[in-house]
Amino acid sequence: MLVEVRKENPLxxxxxxxxxxxxxxxxxxxxxxxxxxxxxxxxxxxLASVAGALLLNIGTLSKEQIDQMIVAGxxxxxxxVPVVLDPVGAGATxxxxxxxxxxxxxxxxxxxxxxxxxxASLVGVEAKVKGVDGNMEGDKLALAKRAAxxxxxxxxVTGEVDVVTDGISAHSIHNGHAWMTKxxxxxxxxxxxxxxxxxxxxxxxxxxxxxAVTYYGIAGERAYEKTSGLGIGAxxxxxxxxxxxxxxxxxxxxxxxxxL
Amino acid sequence: MLVEVRKENPLxxxxxxxxxxxxxxxxxxxxxxxxxxxxxxxxxxxLASVAGALLLNIGTLSKEQIDQMIVAGxxxxxxxVPVVLDPVGAGATxxxxxxxxxxxxxxxxxxxxxxxxxxASLVGVEAKVKGVDGNMEGDKLALAKRAAxxxxxxxxVTGEVDVVTDGISAHSIHNGHAWMTKxxxxxxxxxxxxxxxxxxxxxxxxxxxxxAVTYYGIAGERAYEKTSGLGIGAxxxxxxxxxxxxxxxxxxxxxxxxxL
Amino acid sequence: MLVEVRKENPLxxxxxxxxxxxxxxxxxxxxxxxxxxxxxxxxxxxLASVAGALLLNIGTLSKEQIDQMIVAGxxxxxxxVPVVLDPVGAGATxxxxxxxxxxxxxxxxxxxxxxxxxxASLVGVEAKVKGVDGNMEGDKLALAKRAAxxxxxxxxVTGEVDVVTDGISAHSIHNGHAWMTKxxxxxxxxxxxxxxxxxxxxxxxxxxxxxAVTYYGIAGERAYEKTSGLGIGAxxxxxxxxxxxxxxxxxxxxxxxxxL
Numbered sequence: 001m002l003v004e005v006r007k008e009n010p011l012x013x014x015x016x017x018x019x020x021x022x023x024x025x026x027x028x029x030x031x032x033x034x035x036x037x038x039x040x041x042x043x044x045x046x047l048a049s050v051a052g053a054l055l056l057n058i059g060t061l062s063k064e065q066i067d068q069m070i071v072a073g074x075x076x077x078x079x080x081v082p083v084v085l086d087p088v089g090a091g092a093t094x095x096x097x098x099x100x101x102x103x104x105x106x107x108x109x110x111x112x113x114x115x116x117x118x119x120a121s122l123v124g125v126e127a128k129v130k131g132v133d134g135n136m137e138g139d140k141l142a143l144a145k146r147a148a149x150x151x152x153x154x155x156x157v158t159g160e161v162d163v164v165t166d167g168i169s170a171h172s173i174h175n176g177h178a179w180m181t182k183x184x185x186x187x188x189x190x191x192x193x194x195x196x197x198x199x200x201x202x203x204x205x206x207x208x209x210x211x212a213v214t215y216y217g218i219a220g221e222r223a224y225e226k227t228s229g230l231g232i233g234a235x236x237x238x239x240x241x242x243x244x245x246x247x248x249x250x251x252x253x254x255x256x257x258x259x260l
Numbered sequence: 261m262l263v264e265v266r267k268e269n270p271l272x273x274x275x276x277x278x279x280x281x282x283x284x285x286x287x288x289x290x291x292x293x294x295x296x297x298x299x300x301x302x303x304x305x306x307l308a309s310v311a312g313a314l315l316l317n318i319g320t321l322s323k324e325q326i327d328q329m330i331v332a333g334x335x336x337x338x339x340x341v342p343v344v345l346d347p348v349g350a351g352a353t354x355x356x357x358x359x360x361x362x363x364x365x366x367x368x369x370x371x372x373x374x375x376x377x378x379x380a381s382l383v384g385v386e387a388k389v390k391g392v393d394g395n396m397e398g399d400k401l402a403l404a405k406r407a408a409x410x411x412x413x414x415x416x417v418t419g420e421v422d423v424v425t426d427g428i429s430a431h432s433i434h435n436g437h438a439w440m441t442k443x444x445x446x447x448x449x450x451x452x453x454x455x456x457x458x459x460x461x462x463x464x465x466x467x468x469x470x471x472a473v474t475y476y477g478i479a480g481e482r483a484y485e486k487t488s489g490l491g492i493g494a495x496x497x498x499x500x501x502x503x504x505x506x507x508x509x510x511x512x513x514x515x516x517x518x519x520l
Numbered sequence: 521m522l523v524e525v526r527k528e529n530p531l532x533x534x535x536x537x538x539x540x541x542x543x544x545x546x547x548x549x550x551x552x553x554x555x556x557x558x559x560x561x562x563x564x565x566x567l568a569s570v571a572g573a574l575l576l577n578i579g580t581l582s583k584e585q586i587d588q589m590i591v592a593g594x595x596x597x598x599x600x601v602p603v604v605l606d607p608v609g610a611g612a613t614x615x616x617x618x619x620x621x622x623x624x625x626x627x628x629x630x631x632x633x634x635x636x637x638x639x640a641s642l643v644g645v646e647a648k649v650k651g652v653d654g655n656m657e658g659d660k661l662a663l664a665k666r667a668a669x670x671x672x673x674x675x676x677v678t679g680e681v682d683v684v685t686d687g688i689s690a691h692s693i694h695n696g697h698a699w700m701t702k703x704x705x706x707x708x709x710x711x712x713x714x715x716x717x718x719x720x721x722x723x724x725x726x727x728x729x730x731x732a733v734t735y736y737g738i739a740g741e742r743a744y745e746k747t748s749g750l751g752i753g754a755x756x757x758x759x760x761x762x763x764x765x766x767x768x769x770x771x772x773x774x775x776x777x778x779x780l
Contacts, residue, residue, distance in 0.1 A: 019541045019557050021543075025444035030492045035444070036349070037279050040322045044353035062560045089556070095563040184545035184555070212318045231761025232550045241491025244442075281539045285704035290752045295704070299540050300582045303615035462718070501751025504702075 017059025052199030055121025091121030270312030284414025312459030351381030435477025537579025572719030611641030694736025
């Protein structure tokens, strides 16, 4: 599926947070997609409606930015452009939970990506979230399925094991490396990568998302292997390299996925 | 000319987009200039008027930011400080085209830098632009000369070959490497590098801009040679290295420029 | 002390500038802290009051952002959460000096970090500041003590030699490397690192700050040694590596501190 992304270079309209915007753009370029970052209410509808997919990430949200995301999301919906939502830090503050809910109420989301704490807060399950990297105990699959059904989308719950489901079928992905959590924005960039995969396979959102998450985890594993012992700066650079270098053949060999 | 930039460390006031602000600052530091990023209406006139040059880049524009750029640009004009404009994505949305026009109407620009699609949209030539990396067919030199005359500035149209002209004399630069387009912000940083060169040679804007573009392309070539096969993360790091390491002597040896 | 930071992973709420936000987050992750960036008035009090420390950095300030920093700072004060202020560019524009003063008037600061020019402008000493990297002649220790007493905090004046004082006791730190000034945001990240150290040692703010500055300088020295001759891109990556790799034992061996 990677080969299609690299061939089509889908335009991904990213409305993401100021911490990860450069990393997201460089990661999408490394993958082979064409990122465009735009936030102004005067233009987001124009861009979202011609993009291959739209990424909404609330990492450094303001009320105004959420308003702009809704304008963009509704334009994407009208144009049939898939929308990925990353509700960063939902559960950590009431403002984040409510803002995520506001987007979910007003925009049709194709894929919702979060860690267990974030997703739990959106479906109303009790979960303690620390900062934006929250995790939780409990049944991740049940949580993902509940969110997928409630919001009528594909839901990805990331963590040591990632779960992807449309509410009926589900896959777990055991690829990835713990050091990915030590580079800021790896979760946020994954949202962009998912957007790029669904842009070229809009009719198989579950499959595209599973492929995106698998590819991403394999890139992280390879980056760690190539820089073991050097440190997190070297890993970060190698991860960008691998996003560019990983092939569909390598994914076939290295993937550790299960149908649940 | 590089030696003058490194000796004088010109202060470059950058009003640029959130995607590339870190890369722009690090690139200018690698070159030997002193970047300062400031956006608030309360202070931009103070900074622009004492800077060596001012960079205006509309990559993630809002109406308010354009207003602030105009305040800064007019203060720079009053103080005799040269201004570089990078109309990122002009042509991709009406808001970008109109905002660029608004700056051009109200600020005297020394150098206008864009790809062919962006420049075409500003002079009113038909061009299809995809995202912010648009390119177009046609006569790049005629386009650059037309823009230079219309806006009474030096115009740089970048692409596989770069063209620099003041409307009368013109140079083409055949340096650079295709991987530069795979790192976000290389176009944006070039605007800052041009600003640094014209800051130390304000009386030869055409020559300074040509030198800046040539230096920049050579840094990209050398970065690719030193990291061939490693991937885009390695290239990005090597490019910063080369911005620091390239010398005037190397530029003399490696430059591929033509007077048109 | 490093071992405590890495064990406790303190949550550091960063309200910092758009140029360095990614670098600050990655640097804190490399150290072993948990950064969270949040700016909206609707949530900053929630986050600041549960954080281990709050960092306020005015590098790309707006009036609104300063208002939000004051909301966060006062919430931190009520909750007993220490606050670090980095008055980037104070003295370079009246707006920066006044905004810093406004924060100092309304928030109790635990640590104030700046270069000599910035600190001088806040205590009312004459100093010429160029851009945001200003330096000055004169008695750095007297300046730091005066600021510490005036603002009832620990004051760090950074430069070739760093001085840390609570107004009575004082230490100088001779670690660090000149290339640290060639990477944008090293000063800003230091504010975050100090925040992480005081988060785990709130009762010894002077000691924690001195340890943080020493650790940071040693990371810079080691990064330079490991990449000598390669260039500033390589140094930047190695610096992130060293922030992760440096140990308390190495600090004991390599520290060059004096009690003044």
